[in-house]
Amino acid sequence: MSFANSHSTLLQAGRRFHARRRFDVLAYVEFGPDNGAILIDLGEGGLGFQSVMPVSINQALMFRFKLPAASNYIEGYAEVAWMNESGKGGGLRFVELSTDACAQIRAWAGVLSAHKAGALQAGKSADSDAAQESPTEHVPARSMQESTRPDASNGGDAPAQISDVLAPAESAPGAGLSPGASDAPSSAEGAGEEVPADQALLPEALPAPEFNVEVTAANSTEPLASHVEPLPPAVPPRAATSTVEIGASESTLPKDSEHMVTDAVGSADASERGQEQLRFNGSARFHAGPEIGTAGRSPSNRSAHPGSGIAKTIECSEPTAAAPGRPARSSRVPGSEEGNLVPVEKRQRQQAPANARDSAVRGSFVRQPEKPAPSTTEWQKPVASQGNKLKPEATLASQALKIGIGAAAGACLMLTLVFGAPSLVTRVKGTANARSGGSNRASSRAFQVEVADLNNRRWILRSSGETGSPFSDTPSPRETQPPASARSESAKSSRSEDSADSSRTVQAPQPKLPRPSELALSRPRATQAGEPSAVLVAPSIFDGITPPIGSVSDRLATGGPEAPRIVQPEVQSSSHPSALQAAVLVQRVAPIYPSGARESHLQGEVLVSATIGTDGVPANLKVIKGDERLTAAALTAIRQWRYRPATLGGQSIETQIVITVSFELK
């Protein structure tokens, strides 16, 4: 037999309240839809597992599993009590479990929680007396487990040694056991065994766990036959190691343990069984409390197993689940497939108050107020009022809150950008416009207008810059000085070459038109104080800005209702033969309004660049602008036009002009 796991499980068991039983078949437990585990062991207080996905300490879990050969699920809520380094193995502590599930687990485990025995402590003295009378050997439960080790050489000293070994585990601060349970004294004194020194010093009044294991051979001597619990017939042998956790301890019973016990009890073959036979010779009874009943107790509590080779009885303090036909205090695993392990009724202590027992029983299964049993078919959501189960929902709520805060901030920013930016742009625009207007105002102190006539003579007509707009209504000096005749005379003379009287308001142009070299000037000549407000300007800042003089007249369309009209100003003779004379249209042909354009009500202008040769024929016609449906008609008409060529100093020259033909529907 092997007890390789016994020591570790014993140490771990120091944290547990309830006995656990190890699964000998593969069983699964579901941790919700996303995780699951293999059940290692199970008790009414929790279970051990090896999960697929890691879990964390104190994590709230919903679980569901089926016991072997059970049809319905056991489900509830639990929290992770401990876990190994990988995070996939550990133990669950049941937080919410239905009463039925508790009973089912309890029945399956076949053991009692150790701390319940504290409630039954009151009757231990009576049992102790009975134990002294009984020849049955009493050993603590843990001592029993350890005593099955192969290296237990001598039976008399083994309990004391094991008790020493177990002392740290029992006194672990996190054990959570009742003082009676953790300090369970040995009951070996009842059987005449050597009592460990440390346990012998314990006061008898200390509460002790009341877990009793009674191993009885059916064909043993007389005292045993009277209280052997009958076993169900044809119980299949266990195929794997079964673990029974008892209070703060856990014992592993190898698969052949029962055979060992059977042999020890039945055949008493010392040569084959070694040391175990010394321990289990005859009827053996193990219990962790000094008051455990021994052989020879009331036969009403026990019955013989006729035809059965061995009966192992585990006394259980749980008063419920009594088998039919048995006393109400008896507890038996119904239909137990665990073979020879059969729980029997716990002998009730008459001295123990009923409420104390009830509380002990209740406390062993449900630490929280009883609630309706959860549905066995559906997973239920954790109740919000339960602290540990709030963790997932609280986390979700926190995450949702964070997302909501971020979303609100984003929406506000977006809306601000969308609806606030236009007003901001408007304000910036207004500021920019104000600056622009300021600069314009600064640069236009005095308003002046360049005057150009058809002869391309240009003047500056300026205001004083102080009163009128664009020109002041203040009487100009010219109006006060020369008479009209004189001004007319002066005007005439100003158009002549030799007029240069500074007293005239409108100063005539320079007697000589600017020579070509003078066209390089880019600014009007500065006027001096006292000079007339009109001066000759050459060249103009409008050179290159406004169309040439010769083409301007072509741009005005004052024609009839449909046909485009070309208005040609009257040709004026120049009084300056040497001046540059622009080409003048002398023969025009009205363009024909295209029918397609007329039907589609197309209007517009066609700008055509042309070179007027010395013969007055427009050539090099190039369309600058205009709709394609109008340009052909315009070009056809322009080709038929004739000009008086431009002259410079009386000589005909080629000039470049831009002709604008307007098509308007009236």
Added chain:
Amino acid sequence: MRGNKLPLLGFSLALLVTAVILYVHPAGRSPKPWNSSAITATYVGAQLRELDSGSAALYLAYEVQNHTDSDYQLADGPGALIMSRLRADGSLSSQQQARLSYPTFLPARQRARVALEIPSPFGWPAEGDPAYQDKLRDFVNQKLVDVQGFVLFDQADRFDIEFPSGWQELKMTSAFPR
């Protein structure tokens, strides 16, 4: 996902959702506002030109500046409307028939000069007319005395180009009698 990334996730989602809503929803697609800063104009000068014996035109020259990174075609047409801004209250008026003298191509970040043309019937005074200058003054005053400036509205690009006047600071209370 860590908790500190959740607000950022929500922020991004909200931006995305809001942008989609504003893009898809008709209310989010409000008419594009007029852009006054893309193209600006600066007054250069004025010219009164005799077209014929019965008409004249007042040219207002401006230097326009393209502040955008895109080329711009400044042309007169159905999508371009030039209105005058009245001095009295700054309202717009189409009474003055102003137009661009010629189309202008305005490259990105470049400047160019353009001319607004205000043609009008005008009996150009004869050279010997003693009121030669006054008549010219009257004509210019008639055209500009009530005008604070001109605005070109490019309805396609939603640009409005302010053409300021060069006579803005002059006192109009004593305007020349018309």
